[in-house]
Each structure stands twice: as C-alpha cells, then as structure tokens.
Amino acid sequence: MREITYREALREALIEEMKRDERVFILGEDVAIYGGAYKVTDGLYKMFGEDRVKDTPISEAAIAGLATGAALTGMRPIAEIMYIDFSTQATDQMVNQAAKMRYMFGGKSKVPMVLRTQGGAGRGIAAHHSQSLEAWYVHMPGLYVVMPATPYDAKGLLKSSIRDDNPIVFIEHKMLYGMKGEVPEEEYLIPLGKGEIKREGEDVTIIAYSRMLHVALEAAEALEKEGVSCEVIDPRTLKPLDMDLIADSVRKTNKAVVVSEGYRYCGMAAEIVTRIIEECFDDLDAPVKRITTPDVPIPMSPVLEEEAIPSAKKVIQAVQEIL
C-alpha cells in the first residue's frame, strides 16, 4: 500500500470532502495563500476559490462563531485555529454556542462544524504554542473531540468528522505532520467513537492517544525485549470514548497505564483512569497508573520541555512498577 504523511492524509480528506459536498468550506488564519501554518490546506484555495478557503483576520472568537452561525444555517464549515493554545479565545463560541445550541433550542437545530486545530509539545516553542488542551473540550456536553495519531486514522476520522452533524474539535499533533504511514487510495471512513488495538498483548494495557500512542508503542517494544507483553490501545476519539474496547482489554490484562500529554489535574488521563476503576475495579491487580505532563507550563528549553512531557522511559517505569 502507498505511504503518505499525516499532513497529506489530512489534506486529502479535506479535498475529498470539499469535492463531495459544496457546503463544506474552510476558514482560518493563513489557510489560503500560505496554505496553513502546517501546510495542511496547501493549494486548496486555488482548487476551491477564495470564498471556500478563506483567510481570516486574527480573530479566533469570530472564526469559531462565524463557523457556528454558518453551520446553524446549513453549511458545513471547517474552522482552523492555528494552535490549540489560541483556541482559548474561541472557547466561548465553542462551548457556549456551538456545543449547546441544539439542546438549548429544543433539538430543532444542528451545528455541523469541525474546529481543526493542533497541539502538543516538541518544537521548543514554549507555553503558548505547545499545550494539550483537549480536556477543556471533552468536558463540554455537546462537543465531540477527535485526536488521530496516524495518517490512516487522520484521514478516515477527518472525513467522518466533516460528515457528522455535531460540532467537533479535531486536534492534530504538530510533531506528527511529517510522519508517514499506509493510507489506501480508495475511500474509507473511520467511525467516531471506535478505538483500535494498536498492539496486542497480555500483561498490561497501555491507553494512549495522539503523539503519545507512538511513545506507548516505543515503550511496548522495549518491554517486549524484557518479556513483558503490552496491549496498546488508541481510543482515537476522546469523546465519544470507546470504553468497551478499553474495559475488555483491562479485564484481560488486569493492569492499566494511561498516557496523555495533557496536564495532570482533571485531564483526559484522569477521566480514563476513573472509568477503568468504575467499570473494572474487580479485575484490577494493581493501581492504575497515569503518565501526564505535570502541573507546569510547557517550557521552551529543550531539556525542560522533554522532561515535561511523557516519554517511553516514564511509561516503561510505570509498567514495571505495577507488574
């Protein structure tokens, strides 16, 4: 099968969906002529015209709000927020308008929009360009949150997100754009709410998403050499969460480690750990571990940045502690 990058996979998904449905359009900062800060929308404005691939002023709240209003009136917008760190400016529009309109107005409306953004550390660009803020969006009734880790998942999940009738926060990872992986030429979709076992194993379940999937897989590879068999699960969508897949695995291995690049307090890892305890308490042979970024802003210095985010070494250590 052909291999393409995560970036190319996302771009293909956008092109296919824009060709398929003329209600789909893109807006955001530097998405048109520049092609997106991470080049995901490169050349699209030439294919679809300036109105459907719209460069906006630096106005994150209005970008998200405009997408909400357009979705509410029959379009299917994709709003790009260049860094998830900037999405805080758009949060009111997402959590108070897009997320709640359907419910608040008696189920008579829908807001089919995707807020595409990217997060994560790794480039030494410090506290305003490196965060993992997914926990803020999963917290909110009415939003779905999708975080693909591979080119294949990125394409299939972005296409499904664009076709879904709910407002979706689609979070890419800046360190994955250049990663290559198998993506078929023919069309496919990945349903929201379906995780995947990325590596089968017997002794411990590691749950990880976005870039942390690759950290978990690296740890699993190293642990294999020590005779420890890890099952690695990527939920792929944080909401809806494929808890059945996670619980089935934990019932088999009786041990779990959750890896998230988000901050520790009330983060996604805390949610998954809680769900495991709620649903699998009697199956657990050891405390559930979580590896997260500590309660600290992401620093610029490469040494400190690396120390801040979860690593394979920390995952290995956590697994060893509960074996």
Add this chain to the structure above:
Amino acid sequence: MPFKETKEELLSLLKQMLEIRYFEEKVWELLARNIIKGASHVYMGEEAVAVGAISVIREDDYITSTHRGHGHCLAKGGKLKYMLAELCGKATGYCKGRGGSMHIADVTKGNLGATGIVASNIPVATGAGYAIKLRGTDQVCLCFFGDGATNNGVFHESLNMASLWKLPVIYIIENNLYGMSVSVERASAVQELYKKGCAYNIPGEAVDGMDVIAVREATRKAVEKARKGGGPTLLECRTYRYQGHSRSDPRGVYRTKEEENYWRKRDPIQSFWKRLIAEGVATEEELRKIEEEVEEETNEAEKFALESPYPPVEELDKDVYVVK
C-alpha cells in the same frame, strides 16, 4: 411625514408591540407569583425596536437575539402561548422548556437564538451572513444586541469581518443606556455608539428606538443595501428598559425617577397609538378592540402555559448530540 404603510401593516405593528407589552407584564406577574422561576429579562419599553426592524424582513431571513429576547422571538413569528410555556419550563415551549427566558427562540422561523452571554451571538449572525454569501441568495441577517455588547471583543472582530467581506448583516444596537447597572457614559469611551462602525468602514446611524416607523425605515434602507451586496450597516436604536435588568434589580441605585418618567412619556406604543388616530388611520375604538384581543390572547397563553406538562425527566439528556 405621512405613513407609507397600509392600514393593515400599521395595525399589525401596533398589535405586535401590544403583544410584547402584555406578554412582558404577564411574565412580570408570574415571576412575582414565583410561577416562572429563574431570571427573565423583559423588553417593556423597547418594543418598537424588534417590531420595527423585523417587520421589514422576509420569513427566510435570519435574526439573532439577545439575552432580552422575548420581543425578537414574537416579532419573528413566535406565538405567545409557546413563548410563555417556554418561560415556565414546560414541554410545550419553543425549546421544550430547556432554554427559558434567556434562550427563547423558534429556530424554525429563522430566529437563530437568544443568548445568555452578552455579545456572543454577534459572530453567529456574521456566520449566517457568510453562509448567505456562499449560497448566493439575497437573504439578510438582523443581529440584535445591547449597548453593553459593543464593548466586547467579538463585536469588533465580527464587524471587521462583515465589512471586509461585505456580508449581508445589519447590526442593531438596542441602546437602552445601561448594561445591567453601568451606564453607557461609564462603560463606553464613545457615547454615540453608531460611530463605532467607522473603525470598520461600516456606515452607522442613530435611530429613535421609541418610534416603530423610524426603526422600520432605517432597517429597510439597510436591508435593501445588504440584499444588493452593499454590505453591513450599524444601527443604534435609542430606547429604554422600563424595568430593571431582571426582577431583582432595584434600579433606583443607578438611575432616577425623572429619567424613567422622561422615557415613559415617549412610550413607543402610546405615541404610535396617538399617531394612528391623529392621522386618521384608525379610530380609538378599533385600537381598543385590538388591545382587547391581545389581552385575551395573553390570558389564553397563560392558561396554556400553566396547564402544559413539564418535560419528562427521561428526556434530560435528549438532543445533546445528533444521534444517527
């Protein structure tokens, strides 16, 4: 200036303003009796703005409302009984009782919703305008908000985009002089709020918000321009909120009786009523008859709302998501 409107149109304007006034008085009464719970922001005194502006748009046009949204809901085709049921939290309300006063809207009529967060509907209206532009229709969106909203960031972000892309949105400031208790004088560096459009090259106009015909005329011009691709307009309708921000607001601490009386003397309904008679459009008797109809309708709405069931608790989490 003589009326351009037909008698039927004029009487319809009066009737809608009366409906809002009677509705709000009923709401005030039901709040006092603790039948309506929570907060209700009433529109008494501001009726000419919603009625005048919405009277010149079509059914397929959009509006966005404010956190004081009962008047816009009615003017955009809402019926008193479903509105009152909504305020009472009943299953028969427009939002099945989930929204209440601050989220009242019949979205099926192009009302994109009232909002509890001041200013936050301004980008939503701008998005409706962008959708219209992409579809290439000649629809428009009327975006209502209060004076306080003009100090919020999204007002500025949205006006900039709307002007840049010539979106068919008419931004209507309901300047009732106070954002809750803080006067425009104390909140805005620019006192004549329509002038805020100039930063974005949007023409602005001050309008007598107590005169339904003046609001209608100003909106009509702005709508005609927007339909032809001429872009947005900023209208500042100067009006007054008779009651406090909400029922718990004592109002005397930040405004005077004299000021209240000044505005009450300019009451949009009474002045229009007098003008209709003075210009020979209708007799006092005809107008009384309309008022009696409205009173009757309001009483029926009350009966309907009070007799309606509450939503079933099993539906607590229904409609959070679109589920296929």
